[in-house]
Amino acid sequence: MVSSFSRSSASKWSVSVGAPKAALEAQLYGLLAWVGTGLIVVVAFGLWQAIRLAGRVTTAVRGLNDAALALGSGGEVVLPKTRLIEADAVAVALVKAARVLERTKYLAQHDALTDLGNRALFLEMLEHFLAIATRGGRSLVILAIDLDDFKAVNDQHGHPAGDRVLKAVGDRIERTIRASDLAARMG
Numbered sequence: 001m002v003s004s005f006s007r008s009s010a011s012k013w014s015v016s017v018g019a020p021k022a023a024l025e026a027q028l029y030g031l032l033a034w035v036g037t038g039l040i041v042v043v044a045f046g047l048w049q050a051i052r053l054a055g056r057v058t059t060a061v062r063g064l065n066d067a068a069l070a071l072g073s074g075g076e077v078v079l080p081k082t083r084l085i086e087a088d089a090v091a092v093a094l095v096k097a098a099r100v101l102e103r104t105k106y107l108a109q110h111d112a113l114t115d116l117g118n119r120a121l122f123l124e125m126l127e128h129f130l131a132i133a134t135r136g137g138r139s140l141v142i143l144a145i146d147l148d149d150f151k152a153v154n155d156q157h158g159h160p161a162g163d164r165v166l167k168a169v170g171d172r173i174e175r176t177i178r179a180s181d182l183a184a185r186m187g
Contacts, residue, residue, distance in 0.1 A: 001018045001019070001021060002020075002024055003018040004018075056082070056083060056084060059080070059082070062080075063079070063081075063082065064090050066078070067079055067094050071094055071097060071098050074101075077094055108120065109124075113163055113170075114166055114170030114171075115170065116170045116173070116174065116183045116184055117183065121182070122182065122184035144186075145169075147165075147166075150162065153165055170183070170185065
């Protein structure tokens with residue numbers, strides 16, 4: 001038996017209560033069993049959710065890493081399908097970076113006015129075409145075009161008119177050459 005008592009300070013009465021020890025212990029053990037079972041369920045659910053989330057994050061990071069490596073090597077940036085807001089934001093930033101890098105590379109190799117290749121692209125491609133011609137025992141043709149008295153166009157009609165002439169000449173040359181040829185503005 002487990003007994004307990006209490007004495008009233010006002011009336012000086014005492015109250016005593018007793019209960020069988022086995023009944024109290026049975027209730028205690030039952031309550032502990034429910035709490036323990038609930039705790040196991042909560043921990044198992046938390047671990048399951050953590051594993052799911054870790055898998056999603058790992059997949060997203062792996063996909064973003066592949067996209068970043070493609071960006072660094074100049075390849076095509078393929079975005080992973082993620083369900084994470086943060087990973088999607090990084091993916092959007094990678095796409096923007098790829099576009100900026102592509103545009104920057106284009107501008108570094110092309111004349112801003114005529115959109116023809118520039119001197120740097122010409123020299124790079126000349127080296128490439130010479131290597132191919134040498135390896136195949138073939139010849140290589142380079143055609144240089146000079147616009148005679150072009151300075152007079154700028155002097156008499158102004159630079160905007162000269163720019164329009166250069167653009168028109170560049171467009172005509174681009175439409176005339178083969179896709180495998182290169183037109184470049186040297187001056």
